[in-house]
Amino acid sequence: MSKPRVLIVDDEPSISEVLVYNLAKENFDVATAADGQSAIKRAQAFLPELVVLDLMLPVMDGLQVCRQLRSDPRTRNTRILMLTAKGDETDEIVGFNLGADDYVAKPFRIKPLIERIKALLRRPRAGAEDDAKVIDVGTLRIDRIRHGAMLESTDLQLTPTEFRLLWTLARQPGRTFTRNELLDCSRGEDANSMERTIDVHVRALRKKLDSIAECIETVRGVGYRFDSAAVTGSKA
Incomplete structure (x- = not known):
């Protein structure tokens, strides 16, 4: 090999x-x-x-x-x-x-x-689903090219860190990410950063997501995951 x-x-x-x-x-x-x-x-x-x-x-x-x-x-x-x-x-x-x-x-x-x-x-190479440039979940669109997200045609005005958090979570719905994994994805390997700063960014992101804030679920003692059903309204 x-x-x-x-x-x-x-x-x-x-x-x-x-x-x-x-x-x-x-x-x-x-x-x-x-x-x-x-x-x-x-x-x-x-x-x-x-x-x-x-x-x-x-x-x-x-x-x-x-x-x-x-x-x-x-x-x-x-x-x-x-x-x-x-x-x-x-x-x-x-x-x-x-x-x-x-x-x-x-x-x-x-x-x-x-x-x-x-x-x-x-990761699959470019062209595979995991490397898509746009993620559409119900009325939520996350655009990696534009580096922004829209909910029902309204720009969410995300910071770069908030965008990367949302992209990382939404790209693999249902998967639980630890705070450390999200820290790496959102800020890089910053020696001065702490895992708990992710909680601050998640709170700010949920506030901007407003009516679909529940799509970012807290997994107690671990981190967070994305629930697409909270966006599409397909929950039982």
């Missing part, structure tokens, strides 16, 4: 080295690039299944790299995990709109990052 191929694109040697070492231990085939231009060439030759892509790169930044990877038929379906020191959520929105699959902030912890990589590789 062939090893999963991962391309690390980062201009900081210390980060690339530690990722290469730990991914190799997990039986990944790993390649590296230190600038945006060489990243494109390396990706075209190596054809990775996933790219860990730093946003701040010399020659060509990570957003330009992401755009080119998505426009090339050879790398169009490659999973992309953005890795950056920036904390501006605007950068995250742009990255997702260009086709990034996940977003992790520096400083990060190695083991959770490896688990994020494994989780991304378990």
Whole structure:
């Protein structure tokens, strides 16, 4: 069985080295690039299944790299995990709109990052249902391209964090997510974040969901799950 191929694109040697070492231990085939231009060439030759892509790169930044990877038929379906020191959520929105699959902030912890990589590789490739750009549940529409959601044609005015929480939950209705999983999905690996901050974001999200707030169910002692029946009105 062939090893999963991962391309690390980062201009900081210390980060690339530690990722290469730990991914190799997990039986990944790993390649590296230190600038945006060489990243494109390396990706075209190596054809990775996933790219860990730093946003701040010399020659060509990570957003330009992401755009080119998505426009090339050879790398169009490659999973992309953005890795950056920036904390501006605007950068995250742009990255997702260009086709990034996940977003992790520096400083990060190695083991959770490896688990994020494994989780991304378990997802079906683009074109499968799990990678849909729009989720429609009753009168609720969640649009990943627009990075927004509408309820009965009314824009919910979600923050980027609230949107990512809603998208994550609605994409897998009925599945219970722990607070830590939702923290990773919504904010990246932020060393200063705490699991309980998810509760604050969920309360704000429920308030905006208004009449369908019950679609986000609390699973006591664990986390939250999405109940599509609360939106469609099909509950018994």
